[in-house]
Each structure stands twice: as structure tokens, then as C-alpha cells.
Amino acid sequence: MKTESELKLAGVRALIAALGPVDAERFIAAMHREPFDYTRWRGDQWQDATVAGLAEQARALRARVATPD
Template structure:
């Protein structure tokens, strides 16, 4: 970190990616980033209105369960 106590943008991105990977796993974290970069949007509005009122742990658990369900679903 900088001597001023401020965190650089690069450090924030690294910490954010680590948090996403820890919460979602590598593949789902990458998919999340790709989905956000696909179109312009206001993250703050999306977070307030677009997500259910769940903690990050609850969201990650749901995402992991969905991923597990998709992995066990027979292919067509």
C-alpha cells in the first residue's frame, strides 16, 4: 500500500479478484468478470436492485450449488 494509507487501484483489483475466486471458485469468478465487462452498467445500482438481499457467502453458496447441479446434469 501507499505510504498515505490509500490502497492503489491495482491492489484493490487484486484483492477483489482473490475475494471473488475464494467465494465463487476460479471459473465462476472469471465468468462473473466477463459478464460485467460485456456491457456498460452501474455496479452500485445493480448491487442495490439487481441482486437478492443475500450476503456474499450466501450468493457464493448458491453459485457453487448451481455449478454442482450443472456438473451432475446429463448432457443432451
Template sequence: MMIKTETQIRYEGMEALVKQLGMIDAERFISLLSRERFDYTEWQRHLWEQDTMETMYQRAVARWNAHKREESAG
């Protein structure tokens, strides 16, 4: 597995935001993060607290399978 550079991560992150939110809302999202104090570690602690390990596992498997299907189709 190749380790990505910070530039690659920024590019792919912005690309994902634009794909999901559109350009304007992606920029608004970044602006919100810049303005507010955002504790990623604290946010991460609570992100999936309602999920069980089984539901997280099933979601991961589904995403993996979808990714593999896209890879083989493209």
C-alpha cells in the same frame, strides 16, 4: 486507516471472487461485466431495497463479529 491502491483493490477483489466462486466462475463473472452494460449505481440502489435498516445493521454486526473472531484466531 490506510487507503488502498487500485492494484490492491483489484487483487483483493479477484481473490474474493475466486474464493467465493472458484477460478473459472470468477473469470466468467468478470467476462459478463465486461460484455454487458452494468450501471453499478443503479444496481446499488436496488440491492438492499427489501431490507430494513435494522436487518442491515444486524448483518453488519454479525460480519464484524465474525471478522474479529477470525482475526483473533489467526
């Protein structure tokens, strides 16, 4: 298991890899500005989704990852 410091570093690196350094910083700043309940957000995120729809999104993502541009 990672320490809290290692986890934070890995998270920042993942954000930078996904968003780039500028947008990663903007995302972090936005999270600090607004009250945000991650657990509630995750619970609400897929509320209207179907299993079939999520499965299709997963297949599409896997296909994109397997054959990057």
C-alpha cells in the same frame, strides 16, 4: 488506503475465494459484456426490503459464519 492495483488484486482474490477460479472468470467476463451500473444496482437491490428482514438476514449470515460446516 490501498492503491488501485492492490484493490483490483484483492477483488480478484475475493471473487476466486467466493466463486472459484472458473466462475470468477465467468463473472468478470459477464461484467465486461453487459453495460452495468453498480451504483444503481446497489440502490435498487434493497428497494423492497424491510429493516427487520435485513436484520434477520444479517443474523442468519452471522450464525453461518460463526459455525461453518
